[in-house]
Amino acid sequence: MTKNLICIECPVSCILSVDIENCRVVKVKGNKCPKGEEYAKAEMENPVRILTSTVLSKGLSLKMVPVRTDKPIPKAKIQDAMNEIRKIRTEKSVHPGDIIIENFLGFGVNLVATREVSK
Amino acid sequence: MAAAISAFENGARDILLLERDQYLGGILNQCIHTGFGINYFKEVLTGPEYADRFIKKIKAIPEIEISLKSFVVKLTKNNVITYLKPGSLEEVKAKAIIMATGARERTREMVHIAGTRPSGIFSAGLAQKLINIEGLLPGKEVVIIGSGDIGLIMARRFVLEGAKVKGVIEIERRTRGLARNVVQCIEDFDIPFYLSHKVSKIHGKDRVEAVEVVRVNEGLNEVPDSKFKIECDTVLISVGLIPENELIEMAGVELDRKTNSPVSGELNKTSIPGLFVCGNAFKIYDIVDSVSKDSSLAGRRAVEHIAGQA
Ligand SMILES: Cc1cc2nc3c(=O)[nH]c(=O)nc-3n(C[C@H](O)[C@H](O)[C@H](O)COP(=O)(O)OP(=O)(O)OC[C@H]3O[C@@H](n4cnc5c(N)ncnc54)[C@H](O)[C@@H]3O)c2cc1C
Ligand code: SF4
Numbered sequence A: 001m002t003k004n005l006i007c008i009e010c011p012v013s014c015i016l017s018v019d020i021e022n023c024r025v026v027k028v029k030g031n032k033c034p035k036g037e038e039y040a041k042a043e044m045e046n047p048v049r050i051l052t053s054t055v056l057s058k059g060l061s062l063k064m065v066p067v068r069t070d071k072p073i074p075k076a077k078i079q080d081a082m083n084e085i086r087k088i089r090t091e092k093s094v095h096p097g098d099i100i101i102e103n104f105l106g107f108g109v110n111l112v113a114t115r116e117v118s119k
Numbered sequence B: 001m002a003a004a005i006s007a008f009e010n011g012a013r014d015i016l017l018l019e020r021d022q023y024l025g026g027i028l029n030q031c032i033h034t035g036f037g038i039n040y041f042k043e044v045l046t047g048p049e050y051a052d053r054f055i056k057k058i059k060a061i062p063e064i065e066i067s068l069k070s071f072v073v074k075l076t077k078n079n080v081i082t083y084l085k086p087g088s089l090e091e092v093k094a095k096a097i098i099m100a101t102g103a104r105e106r107t108r109e110m111v112h113i114a115g116t117r118p119s120g121i122f123s124a125g126l127a128q129k130l131i132n133i134e135g136l137l138p139g140k141e142v143v144i145i146g147s148g149d150i151g152l153i154m155a156r157r158f159v160l161e162g163a164k165v166k167g168v169i170e171i172e173r174r175t176r177g178l179a180r181n182v183v184q185c186i187e188d189f190d191i192p193f194y195l196s197h198k199v200s201k202i203h204g205k206d207r208v209e210a211v212e213v214v215r216v217n218e219g220l221n222e223v224p225d226s227k228f229k230i231e232c233d234t235v236l237i238s239v240g241l242i243p244e245n246e247l248i249e250m251a252g253v254e255l256d257r258k259t260n261s262p263v264s265g266e267l268n269k270t271s272i273p274g275l276f277v278c279g280n281a282f283k284i285y286d287i288v289d290s291v292s293k294d295s296s297l298a299g300r301r302a303v304e305h306i307a308g309q310a
Helices: A034-045 A075-085 B002-009 B026-030 B047-059 B124-134 B149-160 B179-189 B246-251 B288-309
Strands: A002-006 A015-021 A024-029 A052-057 A064-069 A099-101 A111-113 B015-018 B034-036 B064-067 B071-075 B080-085 B088-093 B097-099 B103-105 B121-123 B141-145 B164-169 B197-203 B210-215 B228-231 B234-237 B241-243 B275-277
Touching (some): A002 A034, A015 A034, A024 A034, A052 A075, B002 B047, B047 B064, B047 B288, B097 B288, B124 B149, B149 B164, B164 B197, B164 B228
Parallel strands (some): B015 B064, B097 B275, B141 B164, B141 B234
Antiparallel strands (some): A002 A015, A015 A024, A064 A111, A099 A111, B071 B080, B103 B241, B197 B210, B210 B228
8 A cells, every 4th residue: 555645754755655564664655755754654553743822930030931742742642742731831941952851641741831931 | 042042152242132032042932843853953853942942052152142131123224223222222333243034924915704793703823822832722613714734733732632633624735744744643643634726704602603614616716516615613813924024124124025035135134234134034934944044044144244344
């Protein structure tokens, strides 16, 4: 079976043609760089996304602290992750990259701040 | 910031950066999604992270004076700039000026949609600011007009925040946004995407109640009997940006009536020597990496202009 996909790893948005046998990716064509092949494999076997959102702060200079997962999480878990993010309140000053929650939901990724927010 | 840093790197030593907001970074601060920096930093960054790279760099250069909450209100053709700071009105004369005032959103008036004027109609960028900066969700059932990147990004953002996006309506046959944003913002969340459709009317008394959608043919004319209604309480309008260039127009720079960009033979230059424009104010960019790259050139051009005057 051949499936067409659009690579989302960079703005070039290559159209990938993916040969699949027994639920496994055997060949990827159309990618202008190796990331396209990795993306196609992940997309067919275990699609993942970086999640970005905001966390409510308490007593900080900004009401909302923008956050991201430092690595991608399974696409199917995005709403679970959002439900968790909505419960978080953060009170500490942060710099971009500072961890808000370690090993977020046991996914092996950290939820980190993306902007400097002070008291 | 990119232009100021580049002016310094090219030899300027007395640089003033004016920003009306209380933070540096511009529109990037509300663009909390990833998709920035792949070309410039070879990394996948969010808007605030991308801005932070420049903020760190610029704060390490004492020759660049950063003045926040400084709203430029006037510019003249001999490069005198007037700005408001809390409690004072300041005036400076510069040897060269670089305007990086960004863009504003096109509005409903510019796309002509009939109907009432209830509340619940937002530009996509305003909705982005409300959600990402103010922490307010503008509505629960949303229809988005226009499929530029901002519209696509906001479709996903509303879904993540628990709202229902009942459709993205695009009059053209193809999206105006990047294909990757159609995949990760629309298809990932099974949002109905109506290409070759337009919103012909907005219904609602006090609050938006529904929109009327109609299919269009290749000539963008309405196809008979193709009308249908989508109930919603919120309409986002995402039909593009136009360069913000009132100040340079005041100074006498010739602007292209259609695009609002300065009429110019060369990147970043205007009809007034010593007055440069960069970023979205010069032309609308899809990706910030190109803004930074071209704005660096503006910094260099400004320094070259000053050297040529000496
Ligand atoms: C919603 C949205 C999503 C985007 N998504 C992506 C993406 O995924 N990837 C990507 O690479 N790019 C993306 N972009 C594009 C990119 O972010 C912009 O092109 C870029 O940030 C524009 O930078 P700028 O400096 O030209 O303008 P702006 O960031 O708008 O900066 C203009 C600055 O000038 C200040 N200013 C204006 N007038 C005055 C005045 N009179 N006095 C003092 N200060 C003033 C403003 O306060 C502001 O800080 C997106 C843009 C938007 C709007
Ligand atoms: S294959 Fe490489 S170049 Fe093409 S979109 Fe993916 S990351 Fe970009």
